[in-house]
Amino acid sequence: MFYTTSVCPKCLRNTDLKLLGICSGLGPSATICKCGIALISKRKEWPEMNLSEKGGFIGLSVLGGLAVGTTWGLFTGTLIPGSQNNWQFPHNFTPFGSAFVPGLIFGMFIVCAIQAFRVILSVRRVRDLQGQPPNSTWRDLMGTQFLILLLILLPLPLLYLASGGKAFGK
Numbered sequence: 078m079f080y081t082t083s084v085c086p087k088c089l090r091n092t093d094l095k096l097l098g099i100c101s102g103l104g105p106s107a108t109i110c111k112c113g114i115a116l117i118s119k120r121k122e123w124p125e126m127n128l129s130e131k132g133g134f135i136g137l138s139v140l141g142g143l144a145v146g147t148t149w150g151l152f153t154g155t156l157i158p159g160s161q162n163n164w165q166f167p168h169n170f171t172p173f174g175s176a177f178v179p180g181l182i183f184g185m186f187i188v189c190a191i192q193a194f195r196v197i198l199s200v201r202r203v204r205d206l207q208g209q210p211p212n213s214t215w216r217d218l219m220g221t222q223f224l225i226l227l228l229i230l231l232p233l234p235l236l237y238l239a240s241g242g243k244a245f246g247k
């Protein structure tokens with residue numbers, strides 16, 4: 078299945094959404110649904126995670142960074158030589174040249190920044206809420222995964238727009 082949801086047992090609202098069953102495991106272990114009941118999740122806040130759970134979060138973040146970095150690398154790897162040569166590509170052209178690197182770095186940086194921000198928010202929740210579960214928010218439903226997926230897919234239409242379709246043979 079492409080995505081799975083968790084549903085509030087009382088009001089049947091969707092409360093969590095995971096793409097391909099992937100979960101970084103970071104987040105409140107309980108949240109308060111809009112209907113008022115507490116929802117238990119398998120997530121843990123950063124200070125509650127053990128070393129292997131933190132390692133899993135970092136490993137998944139690196140994989141996400143590589144996925145985003147690869148599509149942004151393909152973007153700059155095509156955009157930079159393409160725009161310099163009026164979108165004429167030699168037969169042996171590959172987007173994995175030196176112009177691939179800035180996109181790769183940008184993609185990896187942005188995912189690392191998002192994940193580091195999530196860790197900061199998690200540490201703050203533990204400090205400020207003193208064990209009280211936070212209210213369920215749109216983030217519980219949308220998660221970070223849709224943001225990462227959007228970042229993976231975004232370079233394709235961007236490249237199309239930037240080249241006026243020429244990078245796609247138009």
Ligand SMILES: [Zn+2]
Pocket residue numbers: 085086087088089090110111112113114
């Ligand atoms: Zn509910």
